[in-house]
Amino acid sequence: MKIIVCIKQVPETGNVKIDPQTHTLIRSGVPSIINPLDTYAIEEALRWKEKLGASTLVLSMGPPQAEEALREAVSMGIDQALLLTDRRFAGADTYATAYTLSLAIRKLAPYDLIFCGKQAIDGDTAQVGPALAEHLGIPHIAYVKKIEDIDLQKATVRAHRLMEDGYEILDSRLPALLTVVKEINEPRFPSLKGKMRAKKLEIPIWGADDLGGEVANFGLSGSPTQVKGIFAPPARGKGEILTGEAPLIAQTLIERLKAQKII
Amino acid sequence: MGRIIIHQDRCSGCGECVSTCPFGAISLVSNRAQVNEQCVLCQACLSVCPTEAISLEEKKKDQPLVNGFSYEGVWVFGEQRQGIISEVVYELMGEGRRLADKLGTHLWVIVLGSGLQSEAEHLLHYGADRVCLVDHPDLADFHDESYTRVVSYLIEKYRPEIVLSGATAIGRSFIPRVAVRLKAGLTADCTALDVDLDQRLLLQTRPAFGGNIMATIITPVHRPQMATVRPKVMKKAAYSPLPKGRVQIETVPEDLIVPQTRIVSLVKDLTERVNLADADIIVAGGRGVGGAENFKLLYDLANVLGAAVGASRAAVDAGWIPYSHQVGQTGKTVCPKLYIACGISGAIQHLVGMQSSETIVAINKDSQAPIFSVADYGLVGNLFEIIPSLTKKLQEERLKF
Ligand SMILES: Cc1cc2nc3c(=O)[nH]c(=O)nc-3n(C[C@H](O)[C@H](O)[C@H](O)COP(=O)(O)OP(=O)(O)OC[C@H]3O[C@@H](n4cnc5c(N)ncnc54)[C@H](O)[C@@H]3O)c2cc1C
Ligand SMILES: Nc1ncnc2c1ncn2[C@@H]1O[C@H](COP(=O)(O)O)[C@@H](O)[C@H]1O
Numbered sequence: 178m179k180i181i182v183c184i185k186q187v188p189e190t191g192n193v194k195i196d197p198q199t200h201t202l203i204r205s206g207v208p209s210i211i212n213p214l215d216t217y218a219i220e221e222a223l224r225w226k227e228k229l230g231a232s233t234l235v236l237s238m239g240p241p242q243a244e245e246a247l248r249e250a251v252s253m254g255i256d257q258a259l260l261l262t263d264r265r266f267a268g269a270d271t272y273a274t275a276y277t278l279s280l281a282i283r284k285l286a287p288y289d290l291i292f293c294g295k296q297a298i299d300g301d302t303a304q305v306g307p308a309l310a311e312h313l314g315i316p317h318i319a320y321v322k323k324i325e326d327i328d329l330q331k332a333t334v335r336a337h338r339l340m341e342d343g344y345e346i347l348d349s350r351l352p353a354l355l356t357v358v359k360e361i362n363e364p365r366f367p368s369l370k371g372k373m374r375a376k377k378l379e380i381p382i383w384g385a386d387d388l389g390g391e392v393a394n395f396g397l398s399g400s401p402t403q404v405k406g407i408f409a410p411p412a413r414g415k416g417e418i419l420t421g422e423a424p425l426i427a428q429t430l431i432e433r434l435k436a437q438k439i440i
Numbered sequence: 441m442g443r444i445i446i447h448q449d450r451c452s453g454c455g456e457c458v459s460t461c462p463f464g465a466i467s468l469v470s471n472r473a474q475v476n477e478q479c480v481l482c483q484a485c486l487s488v489c490p491t492e493a494i495s496l497e498e499k500k501k502d503q504p505l506v507n508g509f510s511y512e513g514v515w516v517f518g519e520q521r522q523g524i525i526s527e528v529v530y531e532l533m534g535e536g537r538r539l540a541d542k543l544g545t546h547l548w549v550i551v552l553g554s555g556l557q558s559e560a561e562h563l564l565h566y567g568a569d570r571v572c573l574v575d576h577p578d579l580a581d582f583h584d585e586s587y588t589r590v591v592s593y594l595i596e597k598y599r600p601e602i603v604l605s606g607a608t609a610i611g612r613s614f615i616p617r618v619a620v621r622l623k624a625g626l627t628a629d630c631t632a633l634d635v636d637l638d639q640r641l642l643l644q645t646r647p648a649f650g651g652n653i654m655a656t657i658i659t660p661v662h663r664p665q666m667a668t669v670r671p672k673v674m675k676k677a678a679y680s681p682l683p684k685g686r687v688q689i690e691t692v693p694e695d696l697i698v699p700q701t702r703i704v705s706l707v708k709d710l711t712e713r714v715n716l717a718d719a720d721i722i723v724a725g726g727r728g729v730g731g732a733e734n735f736k737l738l739y740d741l742a743n744v745l746g747a748a749v750g751a752s753r754a755a756v757d758a759g760w761i762p763y764s765h766q767v768g769q770t771g772k773t774v775c776p777k778l779y780i781a782c783g784i785s786g787a788i789q790h791l792v793g794m795q796s797s798e799t800i801v802a803i804n805k806d807s808q809a810p811i812f813s814v815a816d817y818g819l820v821g822n823l824f825e826i827i828p829s830l831t832k833k834l835q836e837e838r839l840k841f
Contacts, residue, residue, distance in 0.1 A: 267476075272619065302628035307584070307613055308620045311617040316584065319613040341716075341717045342521070346704040347701050349702075402625035402627055406483055408656075418818040431830065434801075
């Protein structure tokens with residue numbers, strides 16, 4: 178079995194702040210991390226590798242420093258890594274990102290499973306996984322909170338998909354792409370042995386010429402959407418602070434909420 | 441393509457733009473700013489340059505559309521679950537009608553399902569010019585592949601200029617596939633929409649970086665312009681007793697409907713009141729709640745309010761409540777009319793999941809807790825006293841009627 182995990186390196190959102198004067202983002206000193214939800218994708222790949230035997234590979238498209246994220250995945254136990262980096266990939270939206278990843282994955286075929294995180298914490302789109310599956314012409318299951326079974330003989334996977342009002346258990350044929358939510362597992366920490374291996378591992382780098390495909394479909398020029406502008410979210414007004422005896426402030430709150438027809 | 445130009449002669453090397461760029465796309469090279477491949481043309485750098493050394497080289501205006509066809513009309517995807525049209529569809533119809541009127545065009549709703557004739561008729565009362573119904577037993581349940589193919593087929597047949605869908609589990613799962621199939625642009629989880637009448641462009645505004653910034657996205661030359669829209673943000677269309685449009689039954693080629701996935705079973709979690717996305721009111725608890733058994737206090741309050749119960753990650757990680765209740769960066773993003781945060785400190789990872797709620801109430805004994813910075817009403821005190829007080833008073837008021 179071959180499992181591919183798509184991971185993205187992102188700025189740690191928690192530290193991103195808006196400059197109150199200029200209404201722009203202050204980014205200096207923000208560390209880069211593996212997109213948190215992608216660590217669950219990595220962990221799930223490792224668990225099925227341990228269960229059924231599999232070769233695992235992490236794939237990322239990004240600037241040269243995204244290599245750090247790949248090495249971290251290897252230190253957790255992933256076998257191989259591949260970095261897609263090229264000036265021509267720059268400025269990609271979800272369409273172009275998924276297109277670029279799909280070309281690489283076609284070259285890595287055959288494969289049985291692709292794991293993605295549900296969404297990345299910078300763009301927050303959750304679109305790359307399903308879009309990648311469409312580019313590859315394979316089925317996908319989004320928001321997977323549990324994989325019940327993988328049957329290599331029958332080439333099927335049974336997974337639990339989170340919905341607003343509960344969850345669905347569904348079967349899909351393999352190869353398939355799954356996007357995972359946090360509930361699926363608890364990611365492990367890198368091991369010392371893993372860290373040693375990660376340090377030494379040769380990570381190939383592929384550019385546009387290695388992938389083939391149409392250059393016009395890469396990066397900014399291959400992106401149907403365009404960011405027109407960025408601004409700070411409207412600030413919330415100063416709230417009212419209520420202090421004092423519990424019954425009293427409870428009463429005041431109820432009156433306020435009623436007056437505004439909120440309850 | 442447009443690009444950002446830094447006029448080296450005017451650049452003072454102050455580095456303002458470097459720290460401002462959300463994408464880390466500017467660096468100082470021999471004391472002059474330089475744009476690298478990370479740039480997505482967001483233009484955040486333009487306004488901060490003290491020496492006005494940065495400019496945008498505009499893309500040529502009036503570029504022809506990619507494939508030369510003409511596109512017209514606004515479409516809403518009429519999501520249904522178990523034969524019931526989702527709430528978000530009525531919200532999208534309200535917004536879709538507004539956009540269609542501005543553009544002087546029509547509003548269609550596309551419904552896929554089985555035995556939905558009367559549901560489809562009902563939608564005509566909410567301002568649709570047409571409801572396009574694909575009725576097929578195999579479309580009763582949601583399947584990514586079949587839905588993708590059927591919706592793509594209809595879009596190619598009728599060529600709408602705008603397609604809106606709810607940013608729900610269903611919409612966010614299959615609409616990206618439709619966009620790829622059609623090579624259309626897709627903007628995720630929008631919270632505001634408008635149109636630029638000059639160029640008939642959809643202006644799609646959405647939070648990114650966990651709600652820390654808002655971005656407006658356009659799709660200049662690809663059609664249709666597609667967006668998923670966050671539930672509970674747009675105003676519901678008003679009911680009109682006199683429908684004006686009609687239902688159109690569409691038959692599509694059978695080979696479009698061949699599900700690649702099979703639903704084994706469907707497990708409803710409604711008893712747990714976990715449907716955070718649909719809830720008008722959410723009562724959420726954090727580490728301050730102190731234990732699984734204390735969540736009963738929150739459930740009691742939620743019951744009198746008809747609310748759902750949410751939680752911070754700390755409470756979920758402690759095992760007091762299942763993950764499906766988690767609000768925040770690695771949980772759900774919610775925007776109810778009222779969010780009551782109990783014993784939650786307000787870490788940024790939690791705030792990003794709930795700060796767009798209409799009204800926020802925070803109950804916390806630490807008056808310095810960051811949750812108070814986003815709260816409309818901050819109750820400083822012990823939740824073990826305040827919550828039962830609230831529940832009791834609300835119950836008493838109920839009995840008065
Ligand atoms: C990558 C990443 C992703 C994350 N994703 C999420 C996410 O999705 N959702 C999320 O919520 N968090 C998330 N977190 C965690 C987040 O940073 C915080 O750790 C978490 O939200 C804290 O939860 P809390 O407010 O319940 O707990 P605490 O920070 O411990 O706060 C408890 C609060 O309760 C108050 N309190 C205690 N007793 C009482 C009482 N009797 N009466 C009134 N008030 C009382 C205290 O004053 C305190 O303010 C994430 C973190 C990371 C690194
Ligand atoms: N540049 C990238 N390289 C590899 N994987 C990516 C990239 N961007 C997104 N992904 C994957 O797609 C998921 C969803 O990302 P997004 O659609 O950006 O929210 C992520 O969790 C990753 O698994």
